[in-house]
Amino acid sequence: GAGVSQSPRYKVAKRGQDVALRCDPISGHVSLFWYQQALGQGPEFLTYFQNEAQLDKSGLPSDRFFAERPEGSVSTLKIQRTQQEDSAVYLCASGPRGDWDTEAFFGQGTRLTVV
């Protein structure tokens, strides 16, 4: 497809379980963002990649959260030892350049529920 693809769409995890969320950005896009969106809230920034380099991880809430983009295309967000407060929709977005004046294209998100 031509858009940003995220998988799985839904994930239920038991507390303490590790999860991995995948993002396939638009081919050739340089920028890649991960956002966390709690129910009824706006998306909150987690981390940013430019190609394979993780330039900003200031939004990651704890060291249980880890993201990678080893070849500058597909990215994975990993959450270790999940907790109930990790329940949210995780959005991935990609952009054609690393500039501030271009829009990013978002995927449909992965809804994570920790029980």
Place this chain on the structure above:
Amino acid sequence: AQKITQTQPGMFVQEKEAVTLDCTYDTSDPSYGLFWYKQPSSGEMIFLIYQGSYDQQNATEGRYSLNFQKARKSANLVISASQLGDSAMYFCAMREGRGSGTYKYIFGTGTRLKVLA
């Protein structure tokens, strides 16, 4: 300090009428971009319109226009001729030009729009 403020949690509009969704922002960076996204119940964030801080004219994209008042630091979205399919959550967002080079989006809390038949 909150950088993007959307004061309308919910709005109703009659089909075929126009509606304005409010957004104010706060930044000291002279270079910034303002974006509006639509999020239907399916969850995907759909880009609607962009306004750059140096743009002299208000942005327009089809039925969407952005009422940019730089001195007031407001960037309101106007949707003309509302359609039932416009019912969704709408987010205002900003990207600042300065800083670490992340140019991350900062989002508001959103406005839920309901179009009535």
